[in-house]
Amino acid sequence: MRVDPTELLGLLARSLARVDADRPLPLRLCEACVEILRAQGAALTVATPGDRLAVSTPGAFEQLEPLQEVLGEGPVHQAMAEDRPVVVRIDGGSNDYPVFSQLAGSVGGDVTIHAVPMRAGGRVVGVISLYVTAGRLARSADDVQFLADAVGTSLLGDVETLDWSERSRVHQATGMVVAQLKIPPDDALAVIRAHAFARAATLQSVADDVLHRRLTFSHDEPTDDATDRTEEP
Template sequence: MIDRTQMLGLLAQSLAHADKDESLAARLCRASVEIMGADGGAVTLSPTTPERLTVSASDTTSSIIENLQEVLGEGPGQTAFSDGRTVITTVDDRSDGPFPMFTELAGTVAGSFTVFAFPMRPAGTTIGVLTLYATSGSLNHAVADAQFLADAVGAALLADPGSLIFMEPPTWPQRARVHQATGMVVAQLAVSATDALALLRAHAFAHDKTLGDVATDVLERRLRFSTDRTAGDRITSTDPLGDEEP
């Protein structure tokens, strides 16, 4: 396993090199695929139960996976959302698993692969699912790392950071600090303001802090997001409560 700061550093690095014309959901989806070494992936949000909306699919196979689950009413993503747990399913020439119709049809149209479905639950309640698939049957990092990444992506996608249970709604002074900190992250990473704010939210989730506290850390130079190759593509922090680096 890798620590949270390393995972957020990988996320920052991937977003810094993402296509700025894509939606935030698409950039986060592609970043997750890249970080985990998957062949493809999708992000599905569920604003109301049982409504599910696929907001991003990285490729045709990912679209097929999501469409089949929607039509059949079964699959790893559906179970990951309803049960709030990671679900891993192998799609091959056998249909004796927990999702026989899904695995049979998915195998027919897309061949053999493994599906990893991670509930996004940044505030303790599942808001959607990050689904990845890999023809190799494995990911670059441990399942626990992928689950943390999914939760961080969920935190980044929440439209209102004040809706997180561990974050207080920002006051006007806090909003000003968040705005300034967002601008500093934009300058550090050369990313869009949307991506910069997403990274601030993800960092707040990872360290159980308010968005205002993270903004203050950035403004007071205790936290810096960096993709400097000589710095090892990392997030550096001198905050004694964070992950300090020399």
Template structure:
């Protein structure tokens, strides 16, 4: 193991140990990642593919909002990191790469620079570490170090018993309503799963709420996509 990687892993272990032992491991890992990378905030997304990804923890309000917008819009560094399998960065000042995300978040969150790094312990994509900075990266920022850190965090989460079950209370359980609602939209409209999820995301975006909120409306039958006319109005 090279010296830089050893230093990163040592700082990660020390930082996790120094925080409250009763706090979930994911929360401690996110906080330490922000500290090591000198970022204003961090978030951890878990999932072996883009459709199943779930942001399980955000260390600050800005990270939580960025995660929600990317989840709903399907645009941003995290979706791109999943598609491309490499670190992806950009800023909210640019309207060229992620125009919808920039429009939705720039006024609310300011000129943030965002970096999403794939977590791929053992070579398999299983999530992403996202950090954000105000302005440019710190002078000593090292992308290779960020990748070491993301892979180490992924390995730690894979070994955390919290991820071994889908029982109620696990973070995976919070994604279940989205899967169930997607199935109901498929049945309502006779479309494929990707299109059904896209409709859920579009509806969440227009209502300015998270995917889970729209999913719950579908599951409670408050929202039925077969009863929405082509202008977007729900039939009475």
């Protein structure tokens, strides 16, 4: 059953809070997705003008994304080109990507790759790859897609495009989320961006909700989720 988007974003916020703050934000987002979806590894590939940037969680599968880039074939290329999730079992015998499948089997062994397009602003901006060795992901396909889009939006948001007064409010709200969750500013801003995406709202309106305590986060809740609640002024 699909969870509420606010609950899923709460899980993302809490997972970010548990990841080593010294690591780059894309890698922290990767590791948060691994935790939420109970995968065995993940990679983020972001399309930039004339290039692609990729980061992978360390481990047995971290060479799979670079291998696809070198070969020019694989589920990431297909998911990005066709704007749809691609799920493929890599066991050395895939006819869809014969060269990649053969080489990937020798690098990472048998693994199912879920390549999910990340969408932001109505376009595909990259792909999150989730590696599963047994069973399935812990969330529904809708949840996985929502999380992928939230991560893509979090990575691509640019607070510097706002005017000075708007930027000041966003910075203040970011500071409050930092204090509430004890996470780095980049992670806190990613959480705010993800909430803006989920609500189809502006970054400024979500920042105002944080500043007026209509949206709060706390480690003190008894559940494993962040808290999104409305408080009377």
